[in-house]
Amino acid sequence: MATVSFTSALNRFFPGLKAEQVDAPTVRDALEQVERLYPGIIDYLVDEQGGLRKHVNIFVEGELITDRNRLSDPLGPNADMLVFQALSGG
Amino acid sequence: MSLSTVLLIGTSKGLVEFRRHSKGWAIGAVHFLGMPVSVVFTDSRTGAWWVGLAHRHWGQKLHFSRDEGRSWQSVPTPRYPADAALRPGKPASLKKIWCMQGAGPDKPGGLWLGTEPGGLFYSGDEGQHFHLVESLWNHPSRLDENQWFGAGRDFPFIHSIVVDPRDSDHVYIAVSCAGVFETTDGGRSWAPRNQGLIAAYLPNPDVEVGHDPHLLLACRAKPDVLWQQNHCGIFRSTDGGQWWDNVTDKEGIADYGFALAIDHQNPDRAWVIPAVSDEVRIAHGLALCVCVTEDGGRSWRQLRNGLPQEHCFDIVFRHSLAVRDNLLAFGTTTGNLYLSEDFGEHWQCLSFSLARVDAVAFAD
Numbered sequence: 231m232a233t234v235s236f237t238s239a240l241n242r243f244f245p246g247l248k249a250e251q252v253d254a255p256t257v258r259d260a261l262e263q264v265e266r267l268y269p270g271i272i273d274y275l276v277d278e279q280g281g282l283r284k285h286v287n288i289f290v291e292g293e294l295i296t297d298r299n300r301l302s303d304p305l306g307p308n309a310d311m312l313v314f315q316a317l318s319g320g
Numbered sequence: 321m322s323l324s325t326v327l328l329i330g331t332s333k334g335l336v337e338f339r340r341h342s343k344g345w346a347i348g349a350v351h352f353l354g355m356p357v358s359v360v361f362t363d364s365r366t367g368a369w370w371v372g373l374a375h376r377h378w379g380q381k382l383h384f385s386r387d388e389g390r391s392w393q394s395v396p397t398p399r400y401p402a403d404a405a406l407r408p409g410k411p412a413s414l415k416k417i418w419c420m421q422g423a424g425p426d427k428p429g430g431l432w433l434g435t436e437p438g439g440l441f442y443s444g445d446e447g448q449h450f451h452l453v454e455s456l457w458n459h460p461s462r463l464d465e466n467q468w469f470g471a472g473r474d475f476p477f478i479h480s481i482v483v484d485p486r487d488s489d490h491v492y493i494a495v496s497c498a499g500v501f502e503t504t505d506g507g508r509s510w511a512p513r514n515q516g517l518i519a520a521y522l523p524n525p526d527v528e529v530g531h532d533p534h535l536l537l538a539c540r541a542k543p544d545v546l547w548q549q550n551h552c553g554i555f556r557s558t559d560g561g562q563w564w565d566n567v568t569d570k571e572g573i574a575d576y577g578f579a580l581a582i583d584h585q586n587p588d589r590a591w592v593i594p595a596v597s598d599e600v601r602i603a604h605g606l607a608l609c610v611c612v613t614e615d616g617g618r619s620w621r622q623l624r625n626g627l628p629q630e631h632c633f634d635i636v637f638r639h640s641l642a643v644r645d646n647l648l649a650f651g652t653t654t655g656n657l658y659l660s661e662d663f664g665e666h667w668q669c670l671s672f673s674l675a676r677v678d679a680v681a682f683a684d
Contacts (some may be wrong), residue, residue: 244379274378277413278399285377303495315377 232309234260237240239315244268257288258301260311276301285316322646326388327659328369329651330357330679334646335371337389337683338657345659345670348546351389357640360679361420365428366446369683370419380417380435382447388683398433398441398450404457406475407465412437415474419639421481424488432491434478440493442507456510461498467529468498471551479638480536484543492536492561494548499531502561516564520553525552535580535638545587548579549638554592556617567617573604574611574620579641579650588616591623591643591664593636593650606632610648610664624665627658637678644682651677 231251250267254260256313258280267271276288282288282298289295289312295303305311327338327345335357339348358380359372369389373381373460383392397414404412415436423430423442433441433450436511439457441450461467476495484490489506492513499514517531532551539545546564553568553575568575576597583589588615591612596602603609608627611620628634634652641650648660655674658667 240378270396273397274375277379277404278397279411279413281413283377283379 231309232260232305232311234264234311234313236313237315240271240274240313243274244271247271252305254305256301256305257290257295257297257303257311260305261301287314287316288312289314324647324682324684326683327642327649328360328679328681328683329674330360330639330678330681331651331655331675331677332356334669335360335389336398336674338347347671349389351392351498352383356678358678359417359420360681361422362681362683363422363431365422365425368446369438369490370420370447372420373603374416380414382417384447395447396449398435398439399617400439401452404439407463408439412439416477418477418479419481420455421483424483424485427488428489432481432483434481434493435469436473436477437475438462438477438495438498439557440478440481440507453507455503455508456493456501459501459510461512464529467527468495469530469575471496471532480533482536482538482546483524484538485540486543492538492546494533494536496531496534496551498529500536500546500548500561513561514555514564515562516566517550517555518566520552524681525554534578537580537582539582539587540584542587546571547580547582547590549577549592551576551598552576554580554617555588556590558587558616565617567613568618569611572611572620572622573609577636578635578638580638581641581643583643583649584630586614589614591648593641595635601635603632603634606630608632608634608658610650610667623660623667625665626660626669628656639679640677642682643682647682649680649682651680653677 235249252260252263324355328379329336334353337348338345358374358375369385371383374418383394385392400412408411419434421432429446436599440453443450480494482492501510502513514531533548536548544560547669555564556567573594577594579593581591587667607629610623648664657670660667
């Protein structure tokens with residue numbers, strides 16, 4: 231099982247959000263599993279065309295994913311996947 | 321005198337609620353602290369407060385409250401369909417929610433939503449499901465980047481929606497940049513209504529589509545009287561948008577600007593807050609001034625009593641001036657909030673320390 235962890239900034243919108251175990255071959259599959267646990271969260275992370283929002287970053291095993299449009303990056307069976315916000319503010 | 325007692329201020333750092341007490345107005349509560357509030361809409365049919373958030377990271381969101389802000393709920397964010405394209409091969413996605421409007425008393429669950437990059441959405445169930453209004457999205461002019469294009473933003477956006485109080489199937493929208501469009505069949509078909517406007521920034525300033533209205537309003541007591549603050553001046557129509565008269569103050573400063581308010585009982589009265597066009601966008605003479613006309617735009621008078629008259633860089637955005645009976649309120653880009661209780665003749669500063677103000681609305 232891979233582990234998906236989230237920036238604490240998302241706790242404001244999803245109280246109780248915590249790291250979750252997923253059985254998912256790709257980043258997209260992992261997000262869809264997370265969406266079932268926290269309905270609505272995927273809309274905070276991807277736009278309606280399915281691409282990662284501009285100021286959201288996802289890391290797998292410490293590396294930024296490469297396919298921001300389709301989120302097809304593979305997840306190993308014990309991978310760590312981190313959902314962060316980009317450093318942009320104002 | 322107005323009985324309104326609640327004023328909602330949408331700022332770049334939250335929704336600030338002012339309430340009128342026996343000793344004056346004071347901040348009552350702050351909602352969505354730290355979040356950019358881009359839209360504030362109070363639905364007179366239901367009493368609901370609607371807020372659009374423009375998160376930098378998490379996209380656009382819509383929230384509403386049925387209990388004056390004590391609790392909030394969200395609705396699913398409107399989505400451009402998978403096959404909606406800005407241009408062939410360029411998929412469309414929601415960039416910003418710009419405005420919201422109730423569909424009319426005979427459509428109690430109906431809500432219109434104006435967005436960037438140019439999509440108009442409609443919900444028939446109080447916002448639970450919004451769908452793109454395909455008839456406008458597929459209008460031939462929308463597909464022509466010489467006719468619909470961004471102004472100050474990367475993409476065109478719908479910032480004004482006016483519903484005729486006599487007929488809820490009769491709706492106007494205004495787009496920066498494209499212009500004013502009208503439907504008389506509930507949104508099944510749309511026609512441009514820009515005759516008389518000037519697009520001074522184009523080689524042909526008399527184009528049918530390609531105009532830059534900054535805000536469009538119609539007088540509720542006389543809905544064929546429309547007003548717009550435009551990039552190229554102030555325009556008024558007395559025939560439902562068939563023709564626009566240029567009512568810019570040729571001698572004074574009532575010309576370029578964003579904010580506009582109108583008297584919904586008196587079709588001859590309107591207020592604007594001018595700015596220096598358009599390269600610098602500051603207050604004229606670094607002094608804040610509201611201009612009023614009471615004769616349909618034939619003459620304008622400057623209202624400055626109580627407003628800062630030096631070292632003042634404030635601009636007032638298009639949705640940041642509100643009127644309710646004798647009350648006028650506006651918030652500025654530098655976080656100042658001013659209120660008048662006598663139609664703009666005298667002003668008081670309610671706050672000089674808010675964040676940038678993007679929306680102002682009276683809530684009751």
